Amino acid sequence: MKLLAKTSLYYLIFSIPIxxxxxxxxxxxxxxxxxxxxxxxxxxxxxxxxxxxxxxDTISLKIITKSSEATIKKIAExxxxxxxxxxxxxxxxxxxxxxxxxxxxxxxxxFKVGNTNYSIKIWRSTLEYNELFRGIFTSLVILLILLFxxxxxxxxxxxxxxxKPFYQTVSNLKKFRASDNVIPRLANTSVTEFDELNLxxxxxxxxxxVDFNSQKKFTENASHEIQTPLAVIKSKIDLLIQSxxxxxxxxxxxxxxxxxxxxxxRLNKTFLLLTKIENRQFNTTxxxxxxxxxxxxxVFFEEHIQANxxxxxxxxxxxxxxxxxxxxxxxxxxxLLQNAIRHNINSGNIEIYIAKNKIIISxxxxxxxxxxxxxxxxxxxxxSQESLGLGLSIVKEIAEVSGLVFNYKFTNCKHCFILxxxxxxxxx
Numbered sequence: 001m002k003l004l005a006k007t008s009l010y011y012l013i014f015s016i017p018i019x020x021x022x023x024x025x026x027x028x029x030x031x032x033x034x035x036x037x038x039x040x041x042x043x044x045x046x047x048x049x050x051x052x053x054x055x056x057d058t059i060s061l062k063i064i065t066k067s068s069e070a071t072i073k074k075i076a077e078x079x080x081x082x083x084x085x086x087x088x089x090x091x092x093x094x095x096x097x098x099x100x101x102x103x104x105x106x107x108x109x110x111f112k113v114g115n116t117n118y119s120i121k122i123w124r125s126t127l128e129y130n131e132l133f134r135g136i137f138t139s140l141v142i143l144l145i146l147l148f149x150x151x152x153x154x155x156x157x158x159x160x161x162x163x164k165p166f167y168q169t170v171s172n173l174k175k176f177r178a179s180d181n182v183i184p185r186l187a188n189t190s191v192t193e194f195d196e197l198n199l200x201x202x203x204x205x206x207x208x209x210v211d212f213n214s215q216k217k218f219t220e221n222a223s224h225e226i227q228t229p230l231a232v233i234k235s236k237i238d239l240l241i242q243s244x245x246x247x248x249x250x251x252x253x254x255x256x257x258x259x260x261x262x263x264x265x266r267l268n269k270t271f272l273l274l275t276k277i278e279n280r281q282f283n284t285t286x287x288x289x290x291x292x293x294x295x296x297x298x299v300f301f302e303e304h305i306q307a308n309x310x311x312x313x314x315x316x317x318x319x320x321x322x323x324x325x326x327x328x329x330x331x332x333x334x335x336l337l338q339n340a341i342r343h344n345i346n347s348g349n350i351e352i353y354i355a356k357n358k359i360i361i362s363x364x365x366x367x368x369x370x371x372x373x374x375x376x377x378x379x380x381x382x383x384s385q386e387s388l389g390l391g392l393s394i395v396k397e398i399a400e401v402s403g404l405v406f407n408y409k410f411t412n413c414k415h416c417f418i419l420x421x422x423x424x425x426x427x428x
Contacts, residue, residue, distance in 0.1 A: 002159075008151040015147055023140045027133060035105065038126050039088055042107035045070065045122050046086065053113045070122045075110065077117065093123060165189040169198060176205060178212035216275075223272045230265050237261060267390075273331070277397045288329045290320040290359050290419075294352060297333045304341050311349040318356045322421055324402035332398045335391040336361045336417055343415070351414070357421055362414040369410035392417075 049070065052060045064070050086109035095102040104123040111118055165187050172184035183205045186198040237258045240246070246254070298305070298312065305312065322329070340350045340363035348364040399406035399419060409416045 005155060008155050012144075012148060012151060016144065019140050019144060023136045027136055030132060030136075034126060038105040038124055039107070042088070042105060042122050042124060043086070046107060046109055046120065049120055049122070050111060050113070053118060069124065070120060073119045075117045075119045090126075091123065095125075162191070165191065165194050166197075169194070169201065173201065178205075178208045179216075181209055181213070183209070219272065219275045223268060226268050227265070230261060230268065234258070234261050234265065273394065277328070277394070277401055285323050285325055287321055288324055288326050290322065290329070290333070291316060291354055293326075293329050293333045294337075294354070294359075296330070297337050300334070301337055301341060305350075308341060308344065309347045310341060310344055311347075313349055313351040314354075315351065316354045318354070320354050320356065320359045320419075320421075322402065322404065324404075328398045328402065332395050332419075335395050339363075339391050339417070340415075359419045360416055362416045364413065365415050367413055370408070370415060 045064075049061070049064060049072065051057075052064075053072075061072065065072060086107055089106045089108070091104055091106045092101040093104045094100075103126050105126045106121060106123045108119075108121050110120075169186050172186060176184055183202060186201065189195055189198075237254060240254050241251070241258065294314075337350070340361055343365045344350065344363045345365060351360075351362040353360040353362070395417075396406050398404075403421065405418075405420045407418045407420075409418065
């Protein structure tokens with residue numbers, strides 16, 4: 001969820017209890033004002049009736065009683081408390097027009113005119129509280145909907161105007177590569193926070209480029225400096241092996257040293273390759289055919305395949321063509337085939353399936369799924385002395401820099417390594 005949307009959601013959530021509280025307060029204020037207004041009007045009518053009784057204005061009294069809003073009765077003796085305290089109450093009175101009971105405000109009072117005691121009841125139709133509640137509730141719902149629509153409009157406007165520099169910065173950062181030695185130009189804004197962010201990002205990218213170049217230079221120099229003495233050691237070992245005066249013990253030691261030296265040379269070359277891949281130093285891209293690359297790799301591994309009596313099963317629906325570096329594609333396929341040969345069973349098989357959007361290389365082997373950590377460097381599930389534990393790590397790195405998806409599945413007692421250029425990972 002975007003920051004603006006999340007902020008607006010919080011505003012909307014917090015506004016709901018505020019609106020409910022506001023509605024509650026409004027309801028009580030309105031009802032109190034209506035009640036006070038009705039009380040004042042009823043008191044005025046009470047005083048008017050008292051005056052009519054004192055003046056013996058029977059005509060006005062008949063008009064009031066016929067209006068069905070007051071009753072006047074003569075009563076027996078009353079005490080002083082009843083005269084001094086008119087009583088207000090709410091009551092229901094049948095409304096003939098509406099054919100229902102309607103809410104009314106009632107004033108009950110007794111007073112004395114001359115020697116006669118009177119009891120009067122005056123009522124007035126008042127606001128129905130349930131209708132008032134429904135009206136306020138409806139208003140709050142409409143207001144909430146208007147607020148939600150307003151938040152959406154404000155979000156859209158802010159996203160297109162105020163936050164535009166931020167999104168431009170994000171877009172530039174996605175394109176940034178330290179290997180390009182170019183710092184993207186970040187737009188100047190009128191927002192202090194965005195300017196501070198851009199300034200910090202510029203400093204960070206400058207440092208990244210400096211660190212990248214330093215690391216690149218160190219790696220190249222270190223690899224070169226290590227490779228030279230290793231080559232010298234290797235040549236001296238070869239000369240020793242050709243010596244005629246070596247004993248059997250000495251020969252075994254020299255062969256072990258030669259093996260270790262060869263492994264160090266391969267490690268050094270592999271580390272250099274991994275570093276170049278991670279640093280995106282293979283910039284040249286072209287349309288590469290995986291079918292042709294697989295054919296070339298099979299020729300290269302032909303002796304190993306025959307020596308291990310491995311059957312190659314090819315199932316090609318259509319060529320899998322990808323825009324990537326051709327050398328990296330060859331390294332990727334070589335590592336996958338070498339892995340399939342090395343970890344296969346005697347007289348086993350390797351199945352190669354190529355379709356428009358995927359390539360699957362499957363091989364027989366151990367009858368259980370391999371550890372998912374096998375893609376990590378130096379993690380090995382086999383005890384093969386030839387394996388460095390870096391082959392699948394290189395495949396994964398090449399797949400990532402080339403925009404491919406690399407996955408593993410164990411199905412039908414086969415280990416399947418899948419490369420796709422989209423999110424389709426299912427086997428056919």
